[in-house]
Amino acid sequence: MTMEEKTMKCERVYEGRIINVRVDTVELPDKKYSKREIVEHPGAVGIIPITSDKKIILVKQFRKPVEDILLEIPAGKIEPKEEPYICALRELEEETGFKTDTVEKLLEFYTTPGFSNEIIHIYLAENLKEGIANPDEDENIDVVELSIEEAMEKINIGEIKDAKTIIAILTYFNLYKYK
The missing domain is CATH 2.20.25 (N-terminal domain of TfIIb)
Structure with missing residues (x-):
């Protein structure tokens, strides 16, 4: 059929x-x-940045569609003709100030295939070097560092509500919990 x-x-x-x-x-x-x-939607990336002491770097920002301040992984829209991994490097630096030479793709998924074609590519960023954040002029962002245990607890108690962030943290936890 x-x-x-x-x-x-x-x-x-x-x-x-x-x-x-x-x-x-x-x-x-x-x-x-x-x-x-x-x-x-042209697609987006999300980055799960991990510091040398195994902290996850998240960003806190107000999201008008849900009228709430959310804790999220750094993320952004892919520009026309931009490769997702290049977007990941750009968004990491813009939103957090951190840079890295390499990112590893973990997965990609459709956000809401019932009404949208948006796809998000999730990357892992390690070997971070500190720099200066340069968010878009309409973004007000605070950078937050959490251990994986703290992030998992925030998911469990409903303080992390963003789907891409939950997926990225759970994927990272499942891939790396036995290392």
Whole structure:
């Protein structure tokens, strides 16, 4: 049984700086029709920076869509024609001031495939060198260092609520807890 939907019509509803929105008319496998509202996003990266004493560097910032201050891994939108690992290096330095020569890709995932095509690439950054943060002019960021145990506790008690951050911390914990 086929599950794929054939796009019959695509209507652009909004084009913005970060996202675009379209409505697709699709033909379902049973030859019926339906509409799909789709948020297009160019993709993003998240970085889990680990200090030499095994602390995770997080950023704290206000997020208007949820009206809350969140604790997150450094992250950002991939620019046109930018490779994800280059974006990871750029965002690490912009948001935290830290630099590194290498990053290791841990995984990638779709954030909300029910209505968006956004994909996030998660990288591990080690061998960090301190520098000066240079966040975007509309970003107000505080840098926070936590042990893996403190980060896991903050996930467990609901103080870390951001999905990419939870996924990155749990992945790091699962990959490196036995080393």
